[in-house]
Amino acid sequence: MNPTGQPERFVDWQPIGEGGTANVFRVEDRELGLPVAIKLLNETHRSNEKLLQGLRSEVLISRRLRHDYICPIHDIYEGERGFGIVMDLLSGTTLRDWMDENRGVLLATLPQRLMLLRKVAEALAVAHTHIVHRDLKPSNVFLRGGDMEQPLILDFGISMVGTPEQEGFGGGTLKYMAPEQVQPPFHVDSRTDLFAFGIMAYELLTAGRIPPSSLKDYLKTRTIPKVSVAEIERPSRFCPAIPAALDRMILQLLSFLPDDRPRDADEVAAILGQVELDQGEASELLSDAGRDVAAAAAGVTVPAADYHIGSGPDSENPEELPMRRVQLSAYSIGEAPVTVAEYRQFLDSTGYQEPPGFDAGGASDALPVTGVTWQDAMTYAAWAGGSLPSEAQWEVAAKAGDRLRSYPWGEEPPGPSQANIDFNVGAATPVRSYPAGRNEWGLWDICGNVWEWCRDDWDPELYRRFEHGSMDPVLETGSSAKSIRGGSFESFDSMGRCAFRQYAAADERRLDIGFRIVTPA
Secondary structure (H helix, E strand, O other), X not given: OOOOOOOOOEEEEEEXXXXXXXXXXXXXXXXXXXXXXXXXXXXXXHOOHHHHHHHHHHHHHHHOOOOOOEOOEEEEEEEOOEEEEEEOOOOEEEHHXXXXXXXXXXXXXXXXXXXXXXXXXXXHHHHOOOOOOOOOOHHHEEEEOOOOOOEEEOOOOOOOOOOHHHHOOOOOOHHHOOHHHOOOOOOOOHHHHHHHHHHHHHHHHOOOOOOOOOOOOHHHHOOOOOOOHHHOOOHHHOOOOXXXXXXXXXXXXXXXXXXXXXXXXXXXXXXXXXXXXXXXXXXXXXXHHHXXXXXXXXXXXXXXXXXXXXXXXXXXOXXXXXXXXXXXXXXXXXXXXXXXXXXXXXXXXXXXXXXXXXXXXXXXXOOEOOOOOHHHHHHHHHHOOOEOOOHHHHHHHHOOOOOOOOEOOEOOOOOOOOOOOOOOOOOOOOOOOOHHHOOOOOOOOOOOOOEEEEEEEOOOOHHHHOOOXXXXXXXXXXXXXXXXEOOOOOOOHHHHOOOOOEEEEOOOOOOOXXXXXXXXX
């Protein structure tokens, strides 16, 4: 009997799990006639009224989170055994246990791992409309029936059991915590969960390795690791089948500053959706060291039509004025810049002299080839049956045929998940690393990463030389200065605009200039 004289609703308490802040019991709910789980706060936390009020508030929020991959919390338990939450009684295992059991079968289970990450990201996107988890980790992801297709995120209602006064930081588990959780004023938002998601994803895709950005040693060192993402080994280093786009996204999630991480979980889920594979496709996953050359050279067809190049009259860059209408014949343009692997095939086939410092070992096959002169690029393009794009062809493709468009995806300046620009990485990254920056015609890396040689000689007044309606315009005067487009990893954001024009000496071999080619449609 309880103090009110009524029979106890919850009986037959059986411990089924222990934790640092709470213990879990299997109990019988006599009112509903079914077993449930109750997670009880340990005695050290029961006397903190502020904490209890916060937990009540979060439980109310959690009850509004209805999603297939979020564990529902049904009620608050407050009785003679203490204070806790009433949940579904689950049968299965945690992601932590699954990872331990499947440590030696990374490649064979890679599609399952990718699928789970996408589903967890989808659930976070829904949760973040109401609440931040603060303690996302493999032991808080439950697999119903041990099935990776049936994950549940646990403990949204108990995610803030620690307080800054008690713990010295803003709650969570240090191994997965974001830097802002241990720095007063302990600011927490949805990007805090994204950092934890990045640590978890890195661990899941590298057979248990933890990146150096983790705060796992913070209690010993009292030092927050400020590790550049460029210093973190890519997950594909440990599992060659991981695509470059997934590498890039995970490293962005591990950025020290929240603003350098993806904007939200929706964006993460969208990127994961583009790299997700099923079991039948697992063998088709390609490593950075062995990307299929033919697939990388695939082209995007631009139909013959009238298009506009240049910027509107309010542009502050005279090189982009005036806007001109041009006629273009149909052509195909490379989806991505030419890679080291593709260029090596050209060298092997022709005996052409390789550029200084060229990687002959294959460690950087998926990187865009750089250090090539304008003539080197033209020679490769002719060997491949095409040419370098004219400035008009390049810009029309970058804008996806629009009259006015600032960036390949629209008007918003590039974020760290859209382009390698503005020193956010500090070096070239593998092609196809930024799905969020791909335009709707299917062009990758059209903003940032490396500048791209164009066929035209440089003229700051090029568009004034063109007449309205010019057919396939290109400027060829024999000048030693050639046009380049797109910006690079060390360019300002504005240089990655579709209409931005720049130049370089034709004989320069720069590590930030590459190229893509065009061929007749």
